Amino acid sequence: MGTKQxxxxxxxxxxxxxxxxxxxxxxxxxxxxxSRMLAEMLGLTASQxxxxxxxxxxxxxxxxxxxxxxxxxxxxxxxGLRCAHTAVLVGVGNLGRALLKNFxxxxxxxxxxxxxxxxxxxxxxAVGDVTVRDVSELYPYVDQHKPDIAVLTVPHAxxxxxxxxxxxxxxxxxxxxxxxxxxxxxxxxxxENVHFSDSLMTLCYQVNxxxxxxxxxx
Amino acid sequence: MGTKQxxxxxxxxxxxxxxxxxxxxxxxxxxxxxSRMLAEMLGLTASQxxxxxxxxxxxxxxxxxxxxxxxxxxxxxxxGLRCAHTAVLVGVGNLGRALLKNFxxxxxxxxxxxxxxxxxxxxxxAVGDVTVRDVSELYPYVDQHKPDIAVLTVPHAxxxxxxxxxxxxxxxxxxxxxxxxxxxxxxxxxxENVHFSDSLMTLCYQVNxxxxxxxxxx
DNA sequence: TAGATTGTTAATCGATTAACAATC
DNA sequence: TAGATTGTTAATCGATTAACAATC
Numbered sequence: 001m002g003t004k005q006x007x008x009x010x011x012x013x014x015x016x017x018x019x020x021x022x023x024x025x026x027x028x029x030x031x032x033x034x035s036r037m038l039a040e041m042l043g044l045t046a047s048q049x050x051x052x053x054x055x056x057x058x059x060x061x062x063x064x065x066x067x068x069x070x071x072x073x074x075x076x077x078x079x080g081l082r083c084a085h086t087a088v089l090v091g092v093g094n095l096g097r098a099l100l101k102n103f104x105x106x107x108x109x110x111x112x113x114x115x116x117x118x119x120x121x122x123x124x125x126a127v128g129d130v131t132v133r134d135v136s137e138l139y140p141y142v143d144q145h146k147p148d149i150a151v152l153t154v155p156h157a158x159x160x161x162x163x164x165x166x167x168x169x170x171x172x173x174x175x176x177x178x179x180x181x182x183x184x185x186x187x188x189x190x191x192e193n194v195h196f197s198d199s200l201m202t203l204c205y206q207v208n209x210x211x212x213x214x215x216x217x218x
Numbered sequence: 219m220g221t222k223q224x225x226x227x228x229x230x231x232x233x234x235x236x237x238x239x240x241x242x243x244x245x246x247x248x249x250x251x252x253s254r255m256l257a258e259m260l261g262l263t264a265s266q267x268x269x270x271x272x273x274x275x276x277x278x279x280x281x282x283x284x285x286x287x288x289x290x291x292x293x294x295x296x297x298g299l300r301c302a303h304t305a306v307l308v309g310v311g312n313l314g315r316a317l318l319k320n321f322x323x324x325x326x327x328x329x330x331x332x333x334x335x336x337x338x339x340x341x342x343x344a345v346g347d348v349t350v351r352d353v354s355e356l357y358p359y360v361d362q363h364k365p366d367i368a369v370l371t372v373p374h375a376x377x378x379x380x381x382x383x384x385x386x387x388x389x390x391x392x393x394x395x396x397x398x399x400x401x402x403x404x405x406x407x408x409x410e411n412v413h414f415s416d417s418l419m420t421l422c423y424q425v426n427x428x429x430x431x432x433x434x435x436x
Numbered sequence: 437t438a439g440a441t442t443g444t445t446a447a448t449c450g451a452t453t454a455a456c457a458a459t460c
Numbered sequence: 461t462a463g464a465t466t467g468t469t470a471a472t473c474g475a476t477t478a479a480c481a482a483t484c
Contacts, residue, residue, distance in 0.1 A: 094316035
């Protein structure tokens with residue numbers, strides 16, 4: 001239960017995946033699972049799963065396994081998914097729009113307050129559950145409403161200045177889709193980068209390896 | 219130069235980041251860099267960078283450092299960015315549209331052939347550099363043109379069946395934006411997942427930790 | 437009780453860092 | 461040549477796996 005400090009990054013990066021699979025099981029009406037079975041599902045070892053869960057205190061019960069409900073609750077607690085942090089989104093292009101319309105911020109720990117753009121044809125309209133405001137109102141809005149994080153879905157070139165401005169106005173986290181990072185990494189608030197490029201390059205490498213394997217054993 | 223086998227996943231995941239920063243330096247007209255300087259830029263150790271580069275054979279020169287050009291070329295070679303693999307995109311919603319319009323597939327090792335959707339109001343139109351076709355033509359098209367990978371930007375629920383169908387028709391890699399994975403992981407072709415959820419949850423955790431730190435030392 | 441499965445300690449494995457000879 | 465910086469080996473560190481007593 002007690003959130004231990006010093007949980008390694010390796011562990012933290014596995015937690016969302018645990019949560020995703022456990023939520024799916026819960027939705028199917030399952031109520032309990034053993035580390036062995038979960039390990040099989042995820043392609044990990046049972047040992048590792050028990051170690052991971054024990055970073056945060058024991059959810060399990062000997063001879064029985066883990067209650068899926070308790071585990072989900074525990075993970076929500078640990079990752080802070082129930083804090084209802086607040087967020088603003090900057091940049092209502094196609095990507096911003098995709099997030100506004102299809103992404104469930106609530107179930108990921110955030111309440112989306114509103115969105116900003118500079119394009120007058122979208123300013124004033126409603127997209128998803130929020131209204132789009134003119135970007136000139138951004139900093140006054142941030143000063144007043146103090147959102148915890150900002151979602152950056154602006155073009156690459158605007159990113160460094162915008163990020164810096166937001167942090168100066170008190171934002172304490174950035175969800176960065178701009179592909180930019182040298183400038184943003186230096187800001188000393190938490191940043192999560194969604195780098196499409198990195199992901200596709202990694203896939204490119206894997207596809208090459210995969211094809212080499214196939215060719216070498218025909 | 220010779221692509222060694224058994225390069226660890228940890229290394230591979232750093233390569234795109236190296237490439238991104240080195241490309242930026244090249245664009246600024248820089249021609250050489252030492253492992254020490256690069257390490258400082260990236261927040262890594264010089265030792266680690268030299269180890270990483272030496273997985274693939276020596277690009278460097280004692281007493282001088284690394285040629286940025288050679289390094290970029292080497293990384294392109296290693297990751298297979300010059301293979302011009304082919305890709306199709308399935309699902310022209312806002313997210314698909316964002317990729318079609320703003321993402322440079324070419325510079326990430328892929329040539330995008332065309333896109334597919336089921337919505338008749340977009341079928342036949344051009345988005346970015348490609349034409350949108352009816353999804354009923356997807357499998358015949360894949361049979362004929364044999365794209366290396368498919369980009370999945372369809373709604374969550376369509377993902378498992380689609381992924382399975384594509385693999386059955388010979389696709390050898392998936393770039394998966396659907397948030398789905400239990401079903402897709404099992405397909406035994408390379409998959410790169412872009413899980414927005416995982417990323418935002420990780421940010422949520424980090425923001426909480428960050429705020430605890432601030433509160434504990436005021 | 438007997439069987440199952442956790443929590444936790446110890447052993448292994450792999451990745452990162454340090455050190456330094458080779459060499460530009 | 462002297463200074464710098466690589467390539468590479470050895471030492472350290474951390475993460476994963478194995479093992480097993482505790483206990484439901």
